[in-house]
Amino acid sequence: MENTKKVYVYKGFERFWHWTQAFLIMFLALTGFEIHSSYSLFGFDVAVDLHNKAAWAFIVLIVFAIFWHITTGEWKQYLPTTQNLRAQAEFYIFGIFRNAPHPTKKTLISKLNPLQRLVYLGLKILIIPVMVVSGLFYMFYRYPHSGVIKSANIESLEIIALLHTLGAFLLIAFLVVHLYLITTGHTVTSNLKAMITGWEELEEEAEPEEKAEAKENP
Amino acid sequence: MLAVVAPLVIITVVLREASTENTILEALREEYSRVHQSGVDHGKHEILQQDFTNPHLITAACLSCHTERGKEVLGNAHWNWEREAFIPGKGVTYLGKKSLINNFCTGIASNEGTCNRCHIGYGWKDKSFDFTNEYNIDCLVCHDNTGTYEKARGGAGYPVMGPAGPDFRKIVANVGRPTRTNCGYCHFHGGGGNNVKHGDLEMALLTADRTIDVHMGVDGMNLQCVDCHPAENHQMLGRYYGVSSSNTQRATCEQCHTSVPHTINKLNEHTVKVACQTCHIPVYAKVNATKMSWDWSTATRRKEGLPYQELDSLGNELFTSIKGDFTWQRMVKPEYVWHNGTADHHLCMEKIDLNDLPLRINTLFGEYRDRGSKIYPTKVHRGNQPYDTEYLTIIQPKLWDAEPGKGALWIDLNWEEALIRGMEYADLPYSGKHDFIPTEMFLPVNHMVSLASEALDCKDCHTRENGRLANLTDFYMPGRDYNAGIDTFGQLLILLSLLGVIMHGSVRFIIHRKAKVNPNT
Numbered sequence: 001m002e003n004t005k006k007v008y009v010y011k012g013f014e015r016f017w018h019w020t021q022a023f024l025i026m027f028l029a030l031t032g033f034e035i036h037s038s039y040s041l042f043g044f045d046v047a048v049d050l051h052n053k054a055a056w057a058f059i060v061l062i063v064f065a066i067f068w069h070i071t072t073g074e075w076k077q078y079l080p081t082t083q084n085l086r087a088q089a090e091f092y093i094f095g096i097f098r099n100a101p102h103p104t105k106k107t108l109i110s111k112l113n114p115l116q117r118l119v120y121l122g123l124k125i126l127i128i129p130v131m132v133v134s135g136l137f138y139m140f141y142r143y144p145h146s147g148v149i150k151s152a153n154i155e156s157l158e159i160i161a162l163l164h165t166l167g168a169f170l171l172i173a174f175l176v177v178h179l180y181l182i183t184t185g186h187t188v189t190s191n192l193k194a195m196i197t198g199w200e201e202l203e204e205e206a207e208p209e210e211k212a213e214a215k216e217n218p
Numbered sequence: 219m220l221a222v223v224a225p226l227v228i229i230t231v232v233l234r235e236a237s238t239e240n241t242i243l244e245a246l247r248e249e250y251s252r253v254h255q256s257g258v259d260h261g262k263h264e265i266l267q268q269d270f271t272n273p274h275l276i277t278a279a280c281l282s283c284h285t286e287r288g289k290e291v292l293g294n295a296h297w298n299w300e301r302e303a304f305i306p307g308k309g310v311t312y313l314g315k316k317s318l319i320n321n322f323c324t325g326i327a328s329n330e331g332t333c334n335r336c337h338i339g340y341g342w343k344d345k346s347f348d349f350t351n352e353y354n355i356d357c358l359v360c361h362d363n364t365g366t367y368e369k370a371r372g373g374a375g376y377p378v379m380g381p382a383g384p385d386f387r388k389i390v391a392n393v394g395r396p397t398r399t400n401c402g403y404c405h406f407h408g409g410g411g412n413n414v415k416h417g418d419l420e421m422a423l424l425t426a427d428r429t430i431d432v433h434m435g436v437d438g439m440n441l442q443c444v445d446c447h448p449a450e451n452h453q454m455l456g457r458y459y460g461v462s463s464s465n466t467q468r469a470t471c472e473q474c475h476t477s478v479p480h481t482i483n484k485l486n487e488h489t490v491k492v493a494c495q496t497c498h499i500p501v502y503a504k505v506n507a508t509k510m511s512w513d514w515s516t517a518t519r520r521k522e523g524l525p526y527q528e529l530d531s532l533g534n535e536l537f538t539s540i541k542g543d544f545t546w547q548r549m550v551k552p553e554y555v556w557h558n559g560t561a562d563h564h565l566c567m568e569k570i571d572l573n574d575l576p577l578r579i580n581t582l583f584g585e586y587r588d589r590g591s592k593i594y595p596t597k598v599h600r601g602n603q604p605y606d607t608e609y610l611t612i613i614q615p616k617l618w619d620a621e622p623g624k625g626a627l628w629i630d631l632n633w634e635e636a637l638i639r640g641m642e643y644a645d646l647p648y649s650g651k652h653d654f655i656p657t658e659m660f661l662p663v664n665h666m667v668s669l670a671s672e673a674l675d676c677k678d679c680h681t682r683e684n685g686r687l688a689n690l691t692d693f694y695m696p697g698r699d700y701n702a703g704i705d706t707f708g709q710l711l712i713l714l715s716l717l718g719v720i721m722h723g724s725v726r727f728i729i730h731r732k733a734k735v736n737p738n739t
Binding site: 043052157161170180 | 484
């Protein structure tokens with residue numbers, strides 16, 4: 001392997017946000033699917049209560065995370081790019097089995113490969129907002145047209161509930177793949193270690209090159 | 219560390235429990251534990267210190283002091299057995315027990331002598347009754363506080379007089395605010411016997427404890443009917459949708475408990491769409507059984523030429539030659555309907571739609587999309603009633619008479635004659651051809667409220683299979699409903715993701731192992 005250097009990739013808040021979000025999404029799924037009558041665990045009333053409380057915690061976390069992303073400029077990490085997209089897909093399908101090198105170099109300025117950029121952006125601007133908005137309607141709207149949100153005129157909980165369920169399935173599928181992809185770093189555990197400690201061994205010389213590239217193709 | 223501790227801190231803060239004290243309930247307990255004190259001892263009134271031989275004179279004595287009360291009573295529904303109400307499709311109507319049919323003895327027309335024993339008057343034995351005469355009012359049936367007043371069987375509302383009758387001197391000295399015994403004298407016996415009609419109103423409520431009725435339990439607040447059904451100027455609060463049609467003057471739980479009575483907010487949110495009774499009356503007919511069905515078609519059947527009856531082990535009538543077959547039930551789970559406080563009634567002259575059976579004797583209006591509707595528990599009483607196969611109308615039979623040979627079914631046991639005489643009396647056409655038709659009647663259940671600890675649980679309704687609300691399918695309910703397509707897609711997606719990563723991982727693992735064993739390849 002080329003020369004590597006220990007780099008502080010994930011800042012304190014970033015790791016806090018990531019792990020809290022991970023915990024909350026799993027906990028929301030656990031309680032949510034009990035409300036869906038998929039199984040019995042806490043008891044329906046407790047599940048509803050915990051689900052709603054976890055939802056508020058999640059919303060608070062999201063507000064802080066948005067603030068952090070804007071103020072640090074880290075939001076740019078999620079700008080989609082087609083550069084290397086095909087190469088990255090080919091790496092997961094073929095290259096990874098031949099011990100080929102990662103096609104995208106991980107740097108401080110560009111932590112995410114093009115596939116990650118696309119998927120995480122999708123999560124942030126589509127799945128999570130859909131879950132939050134449908135969740136708030138679920139919580140506050142008394143169907144039809146009654147309760148706290150009086151100005152909206154929604155006839156039925158059905159569309160809200162089905163969107164919320166669909167989003168939950170997508171998030172779990174994401175979680176499965178995401179958990180597996182932890183093991184596809186330089187070593188099986190390097191990604192996990194990085195997200196826990198913040199520090200990761202990155203290829204040293206690649207950095208300036210990538211920086212230049214990033215400037216050309218923001 | 220931070221990553222582990224911080225979410226725990228957030229969750230702990232959010233999870234802080236709110237205070238669980240129910241201040242509304244405490245205030246109510248205090249208010250209703252005050253015992254009502256009468257300001258008058260009627261035994262001291264000179265006009266009441268006589269031996270009455272004519273009940274009308276008792277009324278006259280009452281009205282000599284309570285000069286305006288008679289006029290009030292003449293205007294109330296207990297007296298008129300009808301109310302003005304607007305019904306969609308029918309317009310402004312005057313309906314009530316006087317004119318409506320029900321699912322039990324069909325109606326009072328031609329049977330006044332016995333049915334109107336429960337009228338708050340004296341002598342409504344036929345159409346000639348004078349509803350404008352204050353002296354026909356029976357004050358005692360509601361205001362006797364001795365519990366000894368009795369109306370005569372078949373006496374059209376008159377009490378038994380003479381030596382066999384009640385002690386009127388004692389009764390008039392002890393009149394006052396109506397007790398459960400007064401209201402129950404009629405309301406516990408609707409349909410011809412204890413708990414026959416309502417299922418949640420019966421004799422047991424005179425002595426039952428809180429587990430039977432949390433309000434009326436003698437070991438608890440021991441509430442009287444009039445505590446929840448107060449009257450102003452003899453206009454009682456309360457609606458029974460077997461006879462009522464409009465959403466006014468209802469006695470509600472909310473009038474005491476407010477619409478947000480729970481300390482748990484999630485439960486309060488339910489009150490927008492779910493009536494209190496739905497969760498808090500999980501079963502009715504908790505002591506004695508109630509009549510669930512009545513099949514008139516088998517009436518007049520005899521055994522060896524003689525009328526007979528069959529009883530079940532608890533003494534409930536399963537068959538009588540004069541009335542037909544019955545079924546009874548104890549500890550009944552209600553059936554649930556949307557209801558907005560308005561109702562329609564099938565009238566005796568209205569045509570039956572044979573494609574829409576069973577015939578609904580009354581229809582409780584309401585649906586999910588209706589803002590004013592809530593889910594209510596009901597007793598659904600199923601019947602099989604005589605109808606005219608030519609004119610397609612329900613037939614009002616003549617059931618009762620004081621003497622044989624007048625066509626009364628219960629005496630002469632002759633269907634044809636009873637139907638002809640009944641319709642003749644009601645001034646309605648009858649073709650002479652009859653058969654029987656399935657009918658149902660919806661009686662909202664409002665009494666026998668259970669202890670809070672016995673209220674329905676979330677999973678009684680929020681469950682996939684056989685929930686309490688399984689028949690109310692016009693809305694999406696979490697825990698019960700789902701979209702099969704979305705669930706299948708979601709499960710497949712998760713399964714494929716799992717399979718994908720397992721396969722991907724296995725191939726990587728195997729190649730990795732091979733590379734270790736043969737580092738050169």
